[in-house]
Amino acid sequence: MASGSEREVIIRVMDLKAAYDGQVILDHINLEVYAGEVLAILGGSGSGKSTLLKHMIGLYKPAAGKILIDGEDITAASGATRLKILRKFGVMYQSGALFGSMTLLENVALPLEEFTDLPPEAIRLIALMKLERVGLNGVAERMPSELSGGMQKRGAIARAMALDPRMLFLDELSAGLDPVTSAELDQLVLSLAHSLKITFIVVTHELPSIFTIADRVIMLDKQEKGIIAIGSPQELRDHSDDPRVHQFFFRQASSEN
Amino acid sequence: MKVREEIDALKTMGLDPVRFLIVTRVVAAVGMTPLLTIFADLVGLIGGAVVMLSLGFPLITYFHQIQYAVSYGSIVGGLVKSFAFGILVAGIGCLRGLQTGTGATAVGQSTTSAVVSGIILIAITDGIFSVVYYYLGV
Numbered sequence: 030m031a032s033g034s035e036r037e038v039i040i041r042v043m044d045l046k047a048a049y050d051g052q053v054i055l056d057h058i059n060l061e062v063y064a065g066e067v068l069a070i071l072g073g074s075g076s077g078k079s080t081l082l083k084h085m086i087g088l089y090k091p092a093a094g095k096i097l098i099d100g101e102d103i104t105a106a107s108g109a110t111r112l113k114i115l116r117k118f119g120v121m122y123q124s125g126a127l128f129g130s131m132t133l134l135e136n137v138a139l140p141l142e143e144f145t146d147l148p149p150e151a152i153r154l155i156a157l158m159k160l161e162r163v164g165l166n167g168v169a170e171r172m173p174s175e176l177s178g179g180m181q182k183r184g185a186i187a188r189a190m191a192l193d194p195r196m197l198f199l200d201e202l203s204a205g206l207d208p209v210t211s212a213e214l215d216q217l218v219l220s221l222a223h224s225l226k227i228t229f230i231v232v233t234h235e236l237p238s239i240f241t242i243a244d245r246v247i248m249l250d251k252q253e254k255g256i257i258a259i260g261s262p263q264e265l266r267d268h269s270d271d272p273r274v275h276q277f278f279f280r281q282a283s284s285e286n
Numbered sequence: 287m288k289v290r291e292e293i294d295a296l297k298t299m300g301l302d303p304v305r306f307l308i309v310t311r312v313v314a315a316v317g318m319t320p321l322l323t324i325f326a327d328l329v330g331l332i333g334g335a336v337v338m339l340s341l342g343f344p345l346i347t348y349f350h351q352i353q354y355a356v357s358y359g360s361i362v363g364g365l366v367k368s369f370a371f372g373i374l375v376a377g378i379g380c381l382r383g384l385q386t387g388t389g390a391t392a393v394g395q396s397t398t399s400a401v402v403s404g405i406i407l408i409a410i411t412d413g414i415f416s417v418v419y420y421y422l423g424v
Contacts, residue, residue, distance in 0.1 A: 083294075086298050087297075087298065088294055088297060088298065111300075112300045115298060115299070115300040116300065118298075120294075120295065120298045122290075122291040122294060122295055123291065124290045124291055125290075126290055126291040126292045126294065126295040127292075128292055128295075129292075139299070140299050143299070143300075143301060144300070
């Protein structure tokens with residue numbers, strides 16, 4: 030299949046156009062995500078980071094364009110095909126989105142109960158292993174409301190990993206967390222990416238986090254309604270001519286206002 | 287559920303929020319409202335008995351008068367209504383919940399809207415039941 034220098038493209042966004050109520054947010058988005066990389070989506074508020082993510086995971090229907098997940102178009106799929114595509118990735122939402130009426134263990138076990146025929150004991154064991162993998166030992170029986178923000182995000186990552194997906198989407202990985210917890214989550218992402226070869230697509234605007242975890246970043250812009258820069262974080266910081274990229278990486282205020 | 291993205295989480299897990307959240311809630315409400323109605327009926331009877339006793343009427347008189355005034359038809363009619371109200375309350379609650387926008391204020395707005403819609407729908411449905419029961423002679 031792919032030769033040594035050619036990397037496998039696991040997600041391909043083709044000419045995506047995203048719009049809310051007729052107002053175009055993103056237009057002509059073309060993007061390739063390679064298997065095994067950590068890709069960060071950057072941009073200021075309202076630049077469409079979350080919109081792009083939510084299109085990639087099939088929550089929103091694009092106004093135009095295609096999104097191929099492992100070769101299959103998620104935007105056109107329905108029924109069993111869609112389920113098959115959904116099984117290939119996991120999503121960690123900004124607030125964790127753990128179900129409040131279930132314990133952490135039940136949350137992680139839910140996808141296993143719904144989509145596998147494993148006996149309850151095996152499900153319990155797998156769920157405990159996933160929790161251990163994200164560093165949550167001994168809190169499996171707690172309710173999500175009894176956990177700290179960082180632990181909730183770890184729990185959400187464990188749940189997203191329950192069915193061993195090849196891709197994980199993380200929405201606002203470090204938002205609302207203290208620097209130490211945030212750095213610990215970065216280490217978790219790195220270790221999962223290296224040990225399990227999971228592809229990560231991360232929405233973030235934490236500079237330290239970007240430099241720690243991201244192999245490649247794309248930067249979105251509100252006015253441009255598209256990608257204004259693409260490359261490794263170091264490359265963009267040191268060599269980009271675009272003032273908007275420069276402002277982002279050096280935390281400068283926009284000169285227009 | 288909506289504001290904290292749990293519904294989105296269900297969708298991307300491949301689980302249908304309607305089956306997972308709404309059906310269970312409507313079934314639970316439909317099961318519980320008739321029980322709640324029976325409980326309320328009993329409490330009403332006991333309350334009436336206490337008042338009548340305090341006014342010096344013997345319990346047996348109260349009991350006979352109740353038997354004379356209330357038919358089994360009205361009890362069953364009330365239970366049938368409660369089924370319909372159970373569906374309405376759970377249904378409108380879930381509908382407004384799913385329609386919730388983003389942010390904490392949206393939760394409050396949805397709650398208010400669910401209560402108002404619930405009251406209006408119950409009043410209308412109760413009216414329809416009254417007309418139907420009148421013609422059926424219940």
